[in-house]
Amino acid sequence: xxxxxxxxxxLAFLAAVYAFAAGIAGILTRRTLLAKSAHNAGMAVxxxxxxxxxxxxxxxxxxxxxxxxxxxxxxxALPAFYKFAALWAGQxxxxxxxxxxxxxxxxSALFVNRNKHPELMPYAGVVMAGVQIFFLTLNNFxxxxxxxxxxxxxSGTLRLATLGDGHGLNPLLQYPEMVIHPPMLYLGYTGFTxxxxxxxxxxxxxxxxxxxxxxxRSWTMIAWCFQSVGILLGAHWAYAVLGWGGYWGWDPVExxxxxxxxxxxxxxxxxxxxxxxxxxxxxxxWLVFTTFMLCILGTLLTRSGVISSxxxxxxxxxxxxxxxFLALVFIVCFWAYWLNRDYLRSDNQLDSLVSRESSFxxxxxxxxxxxxxxxxxxLFPVLSEWVVDSKISVGPTFFNKVIIPIALFLLFLxxxxxxxxxxxxxxxxxxxxxxxxxxxxxxxxxxxxxxGFREIYSLICLILSVFVTLTIASEFYRGARVIxxxxxxxxxxxxxxxxxxxxxxxxxxxxxxxxxLIFIGIAGQAFNRDIQxxxxxxxxxxxxxxxxxxxxxxxxxNNNYESERxxxxxxxxxxxxxxxxxERRFFLAxxxxxxxxxxxxxxxxxxYVVYAGRSPETDKPVIHAYLNxxxxxxxxxxxxxxxxxxxxxxxxxxxxxxxxxxxxKSWGDAVAKxxxxxxxxAHRSDAHD
Amino acid sequence: xxxRAKFLIGSGIIIVTLISLAYVGFTQSKTYYHxxxxxxxxxxxxxxxxxxxxxxxxxxxxxxxxxxxxxVLEEQGKALPISYTGRDPLPDTFKDGAQALVEGRLTPxxxxxxxxxxxxxxxxxxxTPNQTSGAPQPGQTSNRSxxxxxxx
Numbered sequence: 142x143x144x145x146x147x148x149x150x151x152l153a154f155l156a157a158v159y160a161f162a163a164g165i166a167g168i169l170t171r172r173t174l175l176a177k178s179a180h181n182a183g184m185a186v187x188x189x190x191x192x193x194x195x196x197x198x199x200x201x202x203x204x205x206x207x208x209x210x211x212x213x214x215x216x217x218a219l220p221a222f223y224k225f226a227a228l229w230a231g232q233x234x235x236x237x238x239x240x241x242x243x244x245x246x247x248x249s250a251l252f253v254n255r256n257k258h259p260e261l262m263p264y265a266g267v268v269m270a271g272v273q274i275f276f277l278t279l280n281n282f283x284x285x286x287x288x289x290x291x292x293x294x295x296s297g298t299l300r301l302a303t304l305g306d307g308h309g310l311n312p313l314l315q316y317p318e319m320v321i322h323p324p325m326l327y328l329g330y331t332g333f334t335x336x337x338x339x340x341x342x343x344x345x346x347x348x349x350x351x352x353x354x355x356x357x358r359s360w361t362m363i364a365w366c367f368q369s370v371g372i373l374l375g376a377h378w379a380y381a382v383l384g385w386g387g388y389w390g391w392d393p394v395e396x397x398x399x400x401x402x403x404x405x406x407x408x409x410x411x412x413x414x415x416x417x418x419x420x421x422x423x424x425x426x427w428l429v430f431t432t433f434m435l436c437i438l439g440t441l442l443t444r445s446g447v448i449s450s451x452x453x454x455x456x457x458x459x460x461x462x463x464x465x466f467l468a469l470v471f472i473v474c475f476w477a478y479w480l481n482r483d484y485l486r487s488d489n490q491l492d493s494l495v496s497r498e499s500s501f502x503x504x505x506x507x508x509x510x511x512x513x514x515x516x517x518x519x520l521f522p523v524l525s526e527w528v529v530d531s532k533i534s535v536g537p538t539f540f541n542k543v544i545i546p547i548a549l550f551l552l553f554l555x556x557x558x559x560x561x562x563x564x565x566x567x568x569x570x571x572x573x574x575x576x577x578x579x580x581x582x583x584x585x586x587x588x589x590x591x592x593g594f595r596e597i598y599s600l601i602c603l604i605l606s607v608f609v610t611l612t613i614a615s616e617f618y619r620g621a622r623v624i625x626x627x628x629x630x631x632x633x634x635x636x637x638x639x640x641x642x643x644x645x646x647x648x649x650x651x652x653x654x655x656x657x658l659i660f661i662g663i664a665g666q667a668f669n670r671d672i673q674x675x676x677x678x679x680x681x682x683x684x685x686x687x688x689x690x691x692x693x694x695x696x697x698x699n700n701n702y703e704s705e706r707x708x709x710x711x712x713x714x715x716x717x718x719x720x721x722x723x724e725r726r727f728f729l730a731x732x733x734x735x736x737x738x739x740x741x742x743x744x745x746x747x748x749y750v751v752y753a754g755r756s757p758e759t760d761k762p763v764i765h766a767y768l769n770x771x772x773x774x775x776x777x778x779x780x781x782x783x784x785x786x787x788x789x790x791x792x793x794x795x796x797x798x799x800x801x802x803x804x805x806k807s808w809g810d811a812v813a814k815x816x817x818x819x820x821x822x823a824h825r826s827d828a829h830d
Numbered sequence: 831x832x833x834r835a836k837f838l839i840g841s842g843i844i845i846v847t848l849i850s851l852a853y854v855g856f857t858q859s860k861t862y863y864h865x866x867x868x869x870x871x872x873x874x875x876x877x878x879x880x881x882x883x884x885x886x887x888x889x890x891x892x893x894x895x896x897x898x899x900x901x902v903l904e905e906q907g908k909a910l911p912i913s914y915t916g917r918d919p920l921p922d923t924f925k926d927g928a929q930a931l932v933e934g935r936l937t938p939x940x941x942x943x944x945x946x947x948x949x950x951x952x953x954x955x956x957x958t959p960n961q962t963s964g965a966p967q968p969g970q971t972s973n974r975s976x977x978x979x980x981x982x
Binding site: 491494496499502503506507510514517522532533534535536538539540541542543546550673753754756765 | 833836858882
């Protein structure tokens with residue numbers, strides 16, 4: 142039965158090799174038929190990998206424990222939902238899953254552009270096929286998910302073995318979010334392949350104009366959005382499952398997912414410099430390359446056992462393959478760059494420090510600094526072992542010291558950048574655009590200070606958050622007011638109209654607002670409180686405004702786990718508010734105990750209660766309660782971020798009236814001049830595609 | 831060129847600030863990995879560093895006293911007495927024979943005071959509770975398997 146899946150996987154590999162080879166031949170011989178067949182082979186990979194995935198899922202759902210991978214990651218009693226998710230629970234399956242997501246992306250990119258860019262697509266197809274060949278090699282020859290249980294006996298005949306029941310899915314993964322977190326993150330990681338392919342293709346083919354930038358930008362936004370969601374879901378999973386009261390611990394694997402996100406963010410901003418002013422071409426192309434290489438590095442860190450982490454897969458030699466691939470990618474990128482470096486000559490220079498350009502430059506500078514710091518801190522144990530022969534790791538203090546100031550500076554730029562004009566901003570425009578937001582921010586800071594808000598970073602974060610929110614609101618208001626005045630509509634429908642006319646700009650603002658919410662949520666961390674206490678039934682514990690009364694402890698069991706549970710009643714101001722049931726579950730198949738946290742969440746604060754086990758001395762249950770302010774804002778900010786990205790990906794609605802003003806001006810400048818204001822808006826609406 | 835010079839000065843200030851912050855963060859949080867046998871050869875400053883040591887918990891050595899838990903870590907025949915003084919209950923995986931990673935400092939009398947203990951259980955298959963992969967190798971059978979010949 143395993144023949145079907147393995148065979149589909151092998152054919153997928155061959156199709157990718159054909160797409161690669163025929164693609165190169167098509168480019169060299171300029172025969173369109175060859176290019177066309179390479180294109181089709183690239184799309185066929187998707188169908189074949191899909192068959193392999195379907196076949197592995199079939200084994201999971203039919204409890205076929207003669208398959209090594211199924212036996213290791215599933216058991217009969219496992220709920221169907223998790224049998225599905227067990228596909229990516231281990232090394233082999235998650236690599237297959239990776240190839241599958243990649244093939245979906247490649248298929249989509251090939252399909253969407255099937256009749257477009259005949260000069261660019263063959264190159265892009267070759268690069269995508271090259272990446273697919275690497276992952277399909279791993280699937281077929283290094284870490285096959287279709288290995289069977291059993292082995293050769295003394296006489297050399299193969300004897301198959303099967304298990305009565307599987308070992309079960311790791312209990313840490315038996316949580317609804319674990320079914321969506323890895324796919325989201327993998328969609329981010331694999332998604333960065335497409336911008337990489339188009340960037341490398343444009344460079345290799347010396348594709349004229351900036352069209353490839355538009356294609357690359359859209360695909361980067363998609364991958365970036367998935368990466369953001371994946372990171373946030375991972376943080377939420379850590380928060381809700383691991384039971385240590387936090388959501389981010391600067392763990393190497395968390396960092397690995399954060400790195401391409403940082404460079405992707407940098408690219409999404411600096412690419413505007415290239416579109417509008419023809420600057421930073423070398424920088425942009427290397428940002429795309431770097432993002433892709435960081436994705437591969439992230440996979441390497443997770444899978445090689447180079448760095449110890451809570452997420453790391455078991456140590457294996459597969460890391461060497463990733464090191465080799467990373468080296469190959471770098472060599473190809475550098476070679477392509479060196480051959481075509483004259484293609485990337487900049488058209489313009491920086492004109493003024495107070496300009497949109499310089500805000501983007503500073504944005505990129507600190508993002509890259511953040512990326513470097515995180516990379517350095519993550520790899521430090523490896524580097525120090527090489528250099529001074531002693532393994533030294535750095536803790537969260539290092540990361541927080543560097544990243545918090547960078548993040549606050551970025552928040553500042555988020556408010557400032559969009560209001561600055563290209564080239565140069567006049568003093569008048571500065572005063573007009575910033576007076577109100579700055580006053581609002583400072584006022585909020587003063588009020589907070591009076592109310593005893595003394596944490597310096599959180600205070601700065603609050604001031605900046607108010608400032609940025611006000612700048613975003615004023616951008617919407619100013620634009621909408623002009624439309625409302627012209628069309629005679631009310632201001633709310635004018636906001637809608639404005640947004641749809643330039644989805645990229647206003648979608649971007651919404652993403653910024655989502656980031657502000659996330660920042661506020663993170664800043665709340667400075668006010669976390671926690672208390673740990675042994676509690677017998679009838680005893681109470683006080684944390685913040687809450688009093689927790691322990692009612693009793695009981696045991697619950699089903700055929701997947703046995704659980705020990707505390708029933709806690711939570712009082713506030715003497716009134717009973719709710720019941721919380723923190724648990725410890727003992728999973729039967731894997732013989733592992735896990736903590737189930739009970740969280741009462743509200744916009745202002747989360748009450749987070751862990752049943753930490755029984756005290757070794759008194760045998761009384763230990764309850765650990767945390768009060769975490771504003772955490773919910775992080776998850777809410779994530780939703781806003783996704784909506785904003787989705788909006789930015791929509792095509793803009795064309796305006797009826799197009800009057801082109803003489804020169805590019807800042808939004809604020811243009812709107813302030815009443816006469817040309819309408820024209821300026823109309824013009825702006827078609828300034829982006 | 832003037833704008834460019836200003837930008838470079840601004841960048842310089844930012845980078846110098848970040849490097850100094852990174853340096854402070856690094857000195858405050860660096861932790862050295864040592865094996866138990868290496869601890870004997872440490873001297874001078876390196877004795878007072880924050881460090882991580884790993885080993886196996888010696889069977890029967892876990893002794894729970896009020897406010898702390900004492901145990902002995904073993905690795906390649908060398909032993910190290912540990913006192914755990916942290917606030918959190920020890921993980922469930924922490925038991926006799928478990929693989930443990932402790933973080934803390936060495937005291938002058940040769941005892942290691944740990945603030946954090948992580949443990950991996952030596953469970954029935956090589957998976958550790960903190961890892962997502964524990965695939966048995968093809969050919970490996972466990973006590974629950976029943977060997978079948980091909981075709982059955």
